[in-house]
Amino acid sequence: MDSCVTAAIAKSMGHDIYAITFDYGQRNHREIESAVKVALSLGAKEHKIINADLRTFGGSALTDDIEVPEFEKERKGIPPTYVPARNTIFLSYGLAYAEALDADAVFIGANAVDYSGYPDCRKEYIEAYQRVADLGTKRGVEGNPVKIVAPVMDMSKGDIVKKGIELGAPLEHTWSCYKSEEKACGKCDSCILRLKGFEEAGVKDPIEYDQI
Amino acid sequence: MDSCVTAAIAKSMGHDIYAITFDYGQRNHREIESAVKVALSLGAKEHKIINADLRTFGGSALTDDIEVPEFEKERKGIPPTYVPARNTIFLSYGLAYAEALDADAVFIGANAVDYSGYPDCRKEYIEAYQRVADLGTKRGVEGNPVKIVAPVMDMSKGDIVKKGIELGAPLEHTWSCYKSEEKACGKCDSCILRLKGFEEAGVKDPIEYDQI
Numbered sequence: 001m002d003s004c005v006t007a008a009i010a011k012s013m014g015h016d017i018y019a020i021t022f023d024y025g026q027r028n029h030r031e032i033e034s035a036v037k038v039a040l041s042l043g044a045k046e047h048k049i050i051n052a053d054l055r056t057f058g059g060s061a062l063t064d065d066i067e068v069p070e071f072e073k074e075r076k077g078i079p080p081t082y083v084p085a086r087n088t089i090f091l092s093y094g095l096a097y098a099e100a101l102d103a104d105a106v107f108i109g110a111n112a113v114d115y116s117g118y119p120d121c122r123k124e125y126i127e128a129y130q131r132v133a134d135l136g137t138k139r140g141v142e143g144n145p146v147k148i149v150a151p152v153m154d155m156s157k158g159d160i161v162k163k164g165i166e167l168g169a170p171l172e173h174t175w176s177c178y179k180s181e182e183k184a185c186g187k188c189d190s191c192i193l194r195l196k197g198f199e200e201a202g203v204k205d206p207i208e209y210d211q212i
Numbered sequence: 213m214d215s216c217v218t219a220a221i222a223k224s225m226g227h228d229i230y231a232i233t234f235d236y237g238q239r240n241h242r243e244i245e246s247a248v249k250v251a252l253s254l255g256a257k258e259h260k261i262i263n264a265d266l267r268t269f270g271g272s273a274l275t276d277d278i279e280v281p282e283f284e285k286e287r288k289g290i291p292p293t294y295v296p297a298r299n300t301i302f303l304s305y306g307l308a309y310a311e312a313l314d315a316d317a318v319f320i321g322a323n324a325v326d327y328s329g330y331p332d333c334r335k336e337y338i339e340a341y342q343r344v345a346d347l348g349t350k351r352g353v354e355g356n357p358v359k360i361v362a363p364v365m366d367m368s369k370g371d372i373v374k375k376g377i378e379l380g381a382p383l384e385h386t387w388s389c390y391k392s393e394e395k396a397c398g399k400c401d402s403c404i405l406r407l408k409g410f411e412e413a414g415v416k417d418p419i420e421y422d423q424i
Contacts, residue, residue, distance in 0.1 A: 048268060056260060057312035078350045084311035085304055088348050092297055092304040099296035100269035120348040128343040135340045136300050136332040138290045 001174040001194060002109030002152050004038045005160050008169035009151045010107045017044040020097055022090055024083070025055035034175035041170035050093055054083055078117045079189065081178060087120035091129055091148065098146045099137050105147040106133075113156045126150050157193050158200025165203060172206035183210040213386040213406060214321030214364050216250045217372050220381035221363045222319045229256040232309055234302055236295070237267035246387035253382035262305055266295055290329045291401065293390060299332035303341055303360065310358045311349050317359040318345075325368045338362050369405050370412025377415060384418040395422040 021035040039047040094106035177184035186209040198205040233247040251259040306318035389396035398421040410417040
């Protein structure tokens with residue numbers, strides 16, 4: 001959902017969309033099918049599905065046979081669904097793609113509000129990554145660095161839903177559940193945060209849930 | 213050669229070696245076979261060959277059907293063999309692997325002397341990347357970030373050859389040529405810099421050349 005609204009924001013700013021989706025060995029393949037529908041619906045010029053198999057390293061409940069936990073309001077620290085350096089790998093491919101296209105920006109749907117403990121979803125992380133883009137690329141050296149843009153970073157989930165509806169983003173094609181592929185489970189961190197967002201926005205979530 | 217000596221330095225510092233090689237669609241596949249021999253020879257605990265196909269983005273003479281240029285002493289700027297965000301992608305996988313292993317450091321053979329114009333082979337780039345590792349990972353948040361180490365950064369090619377010989381690094385298994393797979397061409401940037409290194413070190417390069 002965050003990625004979809006991020007892409008809709010980029011489009012509303014006048015950018016052409018060149019989408020990237022990562023098949024990183026995540027348990028839930030539905031996410032990838034949904035991304036294809038979202039990219040088509042937003043009129044992306046191109047959509048690359050990158051095979052970046054992070055199962056080879058392991059270390060996460062999203063890629064290994066570790067149980068995906070149900071939501072715990074009081075949980076502290078970094079959850080077991082953290083995937084080591086995931087956004088860093090995603091942004092690196094985004095940067096390569098942007099440079100090869102001579103594109104001006106990489107948009108990422110990282111979100112720090114309703115922060116579920118991921119270190120690579122924070123503003124200071126994105127700022128650090130910008131410096132890598134400034135120093136580590138041809139465009140950066142030439143004084144015209146690719147911008148790393150995280151437009152939903154400071155929005156609540158409710159604001160993200162509202163923004164998506166305002167821009168006509170295809171929220172009905174998005175998928176957030178970590179556990180299921182048919183109907184969303186309604187219980188994992190990701191479902192709970194999504195449902196909270198729709199509730200805050202006062203709108204019914206268009207996807208189907210197994211139980212709420 | 214730089215990667216091989218870098219790994220030998222890591223080993224000499226007491227680290228266990230977990231090697232990564234990238235099959236990124238580079239024209240020269242010999243590089244990968246050579247890396248396998250080097251890792252075995254250095255007694256690596258594990259060696260991951262990561263398929264990170266950068267041909268999908270294009271934009272470089274190393275991955276596209278653009279001519280690899282012969283060495284030009286006076287060439288200014290970034291050469292056509294620059295691959296967009298290549299080291300950024302490499303380091304990102306390194307960081308993911310290190311975090312999954314709970315390893316202390318990622319070593320990279322980036323070298324700024326005999327600088328052939330690659331922005332992602334400079335000290336300030338590595339420093340910027342360290343900040344990404346500090347802020348974007350679980351280990352970083354927990355106050356024990358993975359260190360990004362580039363031990364041959366400030367060495368001349370001659371010093372790299374000397375260091376390799378001192379440490380018994382398997383230089384005979386390394387491959388630098390951008391063009392050939394059987395005998396090194398002796399003419400591309402990478403061959404010229406390598407040969408200059410052996411000359412400075414006063415040692416004969418153990419690999420075969422087509423012509424010098």
